[in-house]
Amino acid sequence: MTKTGLFVGLITLDLVYLTATYPDKNQKVVASNYAVTAGGPATNAAVTFSYFNNQTILLGGLGNHPITYLIKADLEKHNVRIQDLDKIRSEPPPVSSIITTQDTGDRAVISINATKSQISKELIDSQIIHDVDIVLIDGHQMVASLEIAQFAKSKNIPIVIDGGSWKTGFEEILPVVDYAICSANFYPPNCESEEEVFAYLASQNIPHIAITQGEKSIKYFSDGKFGNVEVPKVNAVDTLGAGDIFHGAFCHYIFNGEFTEALTNAANIAAHSCQYFGTRQWMIN
Numbered sequence: 548m549t550k551t552g553l554f555v556g557l558i559t560l561d562l563v564y565l566t567a568t569y570p571d572k573n574q575k576v577v578a579s580n581y582a583v584t585a586g587g588p589a590t591n592a593a594v595t596f597s598y599f600n601n602q603t604i605l606l607g608g609l610g611n612h613p614i615t616y617l618i619k620a621d622l623e624k625h626n627v628r629i630q631d632l633d634k635i636r637s638e639p640p641p642v643s644s645i646i647t648t649q650d651t652g653d654r655a656v657i658s659i660n661a662t663k664s665q666i667s668k669e670l671i672d673s674q675i676i677h678d679v680d681i682v683l684i685d686g687h688q689m690v691a692s693l694e695i696a697q698f699a700k701s702k703n704i705p706i707v708i709d710g711g712s713w714k715t716g717f718e719e720i721l722p723v724v725d726y727a728i729c730s731a732n733f734y735p736p737n738c739e740s741e742e743e744v745f746a747y748l749a750s751q752n753i754p755h756i757a758i759t760q761g762e763k764s765i766k767y768f769s770d771g772k773f774g775n776v777e778v779p780k781v782n783a784v785d786t787l788g789a790g791d792i793f794h795g796a797f798c799h800y801i802f803n804g805e806f807t808e809a810l811t812n813a814a815n816i817a818a819h820s821c822q823y824f825g826t827r828q829w830m831i832n
Contacts, residue, residue: 551681552681553606557685565578587650587791601799607628643659726754735748777814
């Protein structure tokens, strides 16, 4: 059954290059392939959610710079509807440059986050969550995200956070979150170990918590129990966006099964995506 998801956060333009090696100082490297797509955690998750034939809304700040037309074209192709709360901004959107190495699939990223393009909560209409079934927040638009989270909580709409890294303001959102899916780089204040991260998130009364570790097993805490979900072993071509794709797939699968089952299915999709260059090619193979 088709669901409607609202994804709140960073919208970028990603320029991705596939190379044999990373360049040394003052060295030029010729790429064997490249891709130009919309990017950002919430954006890639939204595209993935839409891939499963769901209705998808992406809320963020985009503006009207000529570069935004490249972003809009990609998202339109993938049936993602944009709710732009910064339509009159003339500055270019954040642009990320990514180098992926052919042999390992590892990537190096240079990017600008949404610090310079924060949107105001006053522009948010509570009707935005009308008929929405799930909300994902990546933390890059924290003020707007808190407003959306409060709206969603009042209507019992499940809230997922993409905890790629700790961002100031998460402490206000976490108490209303249903699913905290975090990376191994997510460390709340005064947390220095995985055990402390689980304890902190559990203290916020989040019922379902998971920490992803790349190709290693996913650790979770759900219904008062700890456990592990194995990640498929693949020959990675490109790991770019794997976590974002995981989150988008999770938002789809959580309607079809239990927490651990959704983690397993999302891990399968993310692993599959790593076998292809860029963040879109896996969808057509």
